[in-house]
Amino acid sequence: MRILVTGGAGYIGSVVATRLLEEGHQVLVLDDLSTGHRDAVPEGAEFVRGRVHDAAEILGPAGLDVLGGFDGAVHLAAASLVAESMSNPAKYEENNVVGSSRLVSTLVDAGVPRLVFSSTAAVYGDPEEVPVREDAPCRPVNPYGESKLAIDRVLAATAAEKGLAAVSLRYFNVAGAYAGRGERHTTETHLVPIALEAALGRRPEIVVYGDDYPTPDGTCVRDYIHVADIADAHLLAMAGCEPGQHEIYNLGNGNGSSVRDVLATVEQVTGRKLPVRVATRRPGDPAVLVASAQRAAEQLGWRPARPRLEQMVGDAWELVSKGAA
Numbered sequence: 001m002r003i004l005v006t007g008g009a010g011y012i013g014s015v016v017a018t019r020l021l022e023e024g025h026q027v028l029v030l031d032d033l034s035t036g037h038r039d040a041v042p043e044g045a046e047f048v049r050g051r052v053h054d055a056a057e058i059l060g061p062a063g064l065d066v067l068g069g070f071d072g073a074v075h076l077a078a079a080s081l082v083a084e085s086m087s088n089p090a091k092y093e094e095n096n097v098v099g100s101s102r103l104v105s106t107l108v109d110a111g112v113p114r115l116v117f118s119s120t121a122a123v124y125g126d127p128e129e130v131p132v133r134e135d136a137p138c139r140p141v142n143p144y145g146e147s148k149l150a151i152d153r154v155l156a157a158t159a160a161e162k163g164l165a166a167v168s169l170r171y172f173n174v175a176g177a178y179a180g181r182g183e184r185h186t187t188e189t190h191l192v193p194i195a196l197e198a199a200l201g202r203r204p205e206i207v208v209y210g211d212d213y214p215t216p217d218g219t220c221v222r223d224y225i226h227v228a229d230i231a232d233a234h235l236l237a238m239a240g241c242e243p244g245q246h247e248i249y250n251l252g253n254g255n256g257s258s259v260r261d262v263l264a265t266v267e268q269v270t271g272r273k274l275p276v277r278v279a280t281r282r283p284g285d286p287a288v289l290v291a292s293a294q295r296a297a298e299q300l301g302w303r304p305a306r307p308r309l310e311q312m313v314g315d316a317w318e319l320v321s322k323g324a325a
Ligand code: UFG
Pocket: 080, 082, 120, 121, 122, 144, 172, 173, 174, 189, 190, 191, 192, 194, 206, 207, 208, 209, 210, 220, 221, 222, 259, 282, 285, 286, 289
């Protein structure tokens, strides 16, 4: 298939593009490089710099001619910082809602039949029940989660009205590295890369945001999932989607790891003691977020091949300790 990958210069998008190429697909990456890196785009993928808002104009003189040649699109380009979404909600509305809605219309107008969308566990907010299933109530607690939920709903309507085959993949906590591609955000907020930077001595300490949660060790529990397993779910979704249907799948391992579990794993993998300080809670953090990914297993045949936290941390460590990320 010929696939458009928006956000293919980013952490997850570059791994999705890599896996698509490895499976013999053709890939064109559209990315404005606002947070992504040109050198993360895999060799063998075409690259066009630009915003998703302008996809029709950018991709060829008439735009639609080029887009009409795609068998599908994977849309990952987005602003994705929860804290930033609280301080600058307009950016999330403009990038994630306006940009994505316009991209969906452009793709439908051009006759692109399939779309796999990068959604998030943040749509569920602070869930009442864990593991979280796809039919859990969606009550996002930040504009980032709101913006992704808005597009999940646009996709449901577009599938029903226009016959698009659409899939929303709701990622839990993505970690690890694949084929030389890992997390390298200018503004890093995620636990695993921050802990690895502390292990490298690039940070003076790692701050644990709260140890008074109602969890076994008092720190927040998350469901970490390897970036290559996340990428593989996109390939399965692209192959398994049906015209006129919008499907939603949670992507996680179904295992909860606390912040302290993650830090212990980082110490074990790196062989280095982390300078840890406990501070107050970070606003908006749910105590426990663990996925039920039963649906993805049953309907897509998705089985995470790298479920162990040690492997995720080990793969990320191999990359950052080589100075490659
Ligand atoms: N944490 C720390 N110290 C840090 C960084 C994180 O204690 O320096 C804690 C957080 O408080 C949280 C856990 O580690 O309890 C994981 O935090 P991350 O920032 O790595 O990930 P989040 O769970 O906040 O974010 C993930 C996704 C988001 C998504 C969100 C939904 O990365 O895209 O889940 O809650 F929006």
